[in-house]
Amino acid sequence: MSEKIVLIDGHSIINRAFYGVPDLTNSDGLHTNAIYGFLNIMFRILDEEKPDYLAVAFDLKAPTFRHQMYDAYKGTRKPMPEELREQVPVLKEVLQAMGIPLLMKEGFEADDLLGTAARVSEEKGINAVIVSGDRDLLQLATDNVLIRMPKTKRGTTEIENYYAADVKEAYQVNPPQIIELKALMGDASDNIPGVPGIGEKTATNLIVAYGSIENAYAHVEEIKPNRAKEALRNHYDMAKMSKKLATICVQAPLELSWENAKLTNLYTPEVYEWFKKLNFKKLLSRFDLTGTELPSVPEVKRVTELGEAESIFAKAADQDRLAFEICQSKDEFGISLALSEQEVYYLAAEGFLTEEYLTDHMTQVVEQVPLCAASDVKKLLKMVHPVHREHFFDIEIAAYLINPLISSYAHEDMGTPHAALTTLKKLPELLNKLDEMEMRSLFDEVEMPLVFTLFDMEQEGMRVNAEELKAYGEALVDKISALEKSIHEAAGEEFNINSPKQLGVILFEKLGMKGGKKTKTGYSTSAEVLDKLAPEHPIVRDILEYRQLTKLKSTYADGLAGCIAADGRIHSSFNQTITATGRISSTEPNLQNIPVRMELGRLIRKVFIPSDGYVFVDADYSQIELRVLAHMSGDEKLIEAYRQAEDIHRITASQVFHVPFDEVTPLQRRNAKAVNFGIVYGISSFGLSQDLSISTKEAKEYIDRYFETYPGIKVFLDKLVQDAKEQGYVTTMFGRRRPVPELKSSNFMQRSFGERVAMNSPIQGTAADIIKIAMNRVHDRLLREGLESRLILQVHDELLIEAKLSEADQVEQILREEMQQAADLQVPLEIDLHRGNNWYEAK
DNA sequence: TCAATCACG
């Protein structure tokens, strides 16, 4: 069997990948979708073809002579979007790291290099496979040269294959005649002008009949359609030039080194590092599959003997830093422990080496080592609980502060014997970056202490009255089935009301309601749309109510019931590395979105109850984000407004609409409130107009008047956007960062989003910082003052404490002091306090 | 696995 070479048209494939793969960005904000797509196509081809050689051709930046000819004739080529341009050099580096030769030659296009390489290969008796999305390349097909063209069809990539015979079948001409076809019909994407008035049909007919352009001209008088005859006669020069442009040069002075192109091991340590840097998790797995060598790692010593473990723990205790990870699975428990990058142990729980022994000793070690790095310290605290909590360094939280936009911070080695080694290796750079980015105190004084606050909150959990919850759910069932029946009757058939697709058909087709398309996939049936349709048909109100009730049933009644632990309490997880702004999030269950706005939903809060002898004390900040805005902007008028008035929306209305405070109408107040919200979200006249159901023109007037009234706000928001554009990120009062890569996008929508983010994140983030500080202080004071009351919940601007009856007054005092003093602002930080025997009463 | 929907701040 003869040898085979794969030749890839670099620019063509990266282009195709760019437009075919959804936007991806790595942790540095570099776009990676085109690189990812390119590599996927390349690996697929390599898997299928199993070639002996591989090379990738690129155009050089300098214009080639073919383009010079054309540029002189007309304009220039369309520019490449910045998001793609930045990926090209990275791809080239990755390919070079794989040892793949890049074919580039000044004065020649990638086409020419591919053509030349294919011809040279064929002469040597080597089969060539050219991969490109460019139909021009079809002229190179022979019995030994295969052209493969990837096509994106319905999300999946299909590849069309062309040998000479396939070209003939598809186009009725031989491969070299593709040149003639292109020259006649032209190709806008390839900048070939063609002959005006001749399209694909006529061009094919002419070449099938005469074989070549020259021969067609020789017989120009007999050409049938008069239109074609005239077109040819009038544009002879154009046809000749187009032919030159369309002809791929197969005689380029190319020195293809077969030795370099020989396909050996693509999976080098260097490539491994690249894939990690680009966040190509899926591609990283190819390293394991191929069994190729990974970057060299020291031997991990597996320890199962008591005596040996003892001496390792003793040695560990003398270190000034270390890393450890707990590896726990179905039938395995062990501690990965790295004392240095050369000394790594895996202590397995076997025989005399019990889990308790390992975790107890690990606790002692952490007690004595000033810097202990690990991944997810909150989870570790279930097993390791030293007094010196400040010794812990959570690498995931550090990485989150450095870039909060990453979806997961767990490294690939978690759960393996060398997990701790990877953790230890990451430590120096994390420390450096935290210092460089001036987030060390945010990390040390806010985020790491918060780990323990959140841990304790999770352990405490929240008591639930299971019987009452069950009753609440059951009460919903009858109402739901009644509504279901009524809806099906009104519709005249049974269908799944929960399916927006089916519901859309019923409402907009069967019942003929006007609503039209709104989403990508079909009709929108959102509450917003349905509200407007409600007067048209009684079914709509039923559907809205059905939606409301089923939501309460499935997400809250059933959902919460499934989360009650053996102790009769719900232990939600509070996640510290999820949000882009610095807020915490709550999962399994989410206790931060328990209904409150609608009375029926709000009633579910009655099932959340304190332990016997305890009472709930709930405190929430009053408009913390707007107060943060007043402080950060330094706007005198807004600050003054907060110092004198209780009702900020009312005073805003009074000042913006120039009416006395006591004469503000409810509508004016409502509008002012909406503008206040809009400002915090990153104002846009469109957004405000939607919220208030007014025209964008009116919305813009409101905004202009607002900025006239509070000029400091406008200056502040403009500066946030400007700084973000210069620096690439925004910061909170406490130094927390959020990168805003969207600001560099060439897409208007993305860029606008970036601007709103630049305005909102410092405000939302600062508010998040403040309540985190307050949480830590409240948590610490409860412990330090020897109280039995416990912080159990945070809902962004609200803290809930399960307070011992006898301590309730003291708890209120602590909440008031610590929440108000958490930050020193130019406006007072006010809170509302409530007590209750359940969460409903306490809110 | 993704889109639509809706609960919260």
Place this chain on the structure above:
DNA sequence: ACGTACGTGATTGAG
């Protein structure tokens, strides 16, 4: 001309 408010998580249906 573009086509939106900022930040989350759970459930459901459908590919």
